[in-house]
Amino acid sequence: MATSRETRGSSYNGYVMLLVVLAVLAGPPLLAIISGGPGGAVIVGLIVGAVLSLLLSIGFFMIQPNQAVVITLFGEYRGTTRKEGLHWVWPWMMKEKVSVRAHNIHSERVKINDLRGNPIEIACNVVWRVSDTAQAVFDVDDYKEFVNIQIEAGLRTVGARHPYDDMSDEDETTLRGSADVVNQELIEELNERLMVAGIVVDEAGLTHLAYASEIAGAMLRRQQADAVIAARQKVVIGAVGMVEDALEKLSHDGIVELDDERRAAMVSNLMVVLCGDREAQPVVNAGTLYQ
Incomplete structure (x- = not known):
């Protein structure tokens, strides 16, 4: 599968284009009135101006802080715009907004077996954000759902690497006693899994850890x-x-x-x-x- 890469998209200043739309809306009827044409010409001018202004207004979009817009033309990726403010592109270009703000997810409790085979319940909290909008939109079907599934898979993988507690005299990494090591492993595991979707994990840590009820x-x-x-x-x-x-x-x-x-x-x-x-x-x- 080809990997997408985010590129800088081009757009026009939305405030300038807003003046253009107003001019298009009012121009034809004003010209008809100034030229002294019949009433039918004025009506035609109003209709033409309204249709053109409506068509041009489709190209407007607003970008807020920490937000991006992915632009495509007939299915072809034409870049991502991240600059804040009012923008305008040609009406036949498609626009999809993507939030690049930090997202916080608290996973559900999942039951897994630790390194020694003991059933345990574990959950985590993850802070993630979109770093490459092209990968997030084009390389996975639904990047938010993809994140949720990969968090659970990564949590199961890291939880199965270590025992819940140290039952021997050996100094080994445990889920209960080595929180810093386990959290760092979880961050690395999730970043590796989410790289394909252009997602970066900033923080991750266990929020629940207990033996399963049966033991x-x-x-x-x-x-x-x-x-x-x-x-x-x-x-x-x-x-x-x-x-x-x-x-x-x-x-x-x-x-x-x-x-x-x-x-x-x-x-x-x-x-x-x-x-x-x-x-x-x-x-x-x-x-x-x-x-």
């Missing part, structure tokens, strides 16, 4: 288990350090001499107190450790 409960329990394990690990490491400091302090200051059995009993008691979920109940030992 959300299981994944929540896994996350809770990970949190409990991490908390317990931190508590145990801290308790071991505290016990070690206590034993070293007792031995260094000569407060009490502990043999291996007493040392083991003290370590056990301190670990139970420091790592337990509930407050410890003190028990007064009136005898010895060997009773």
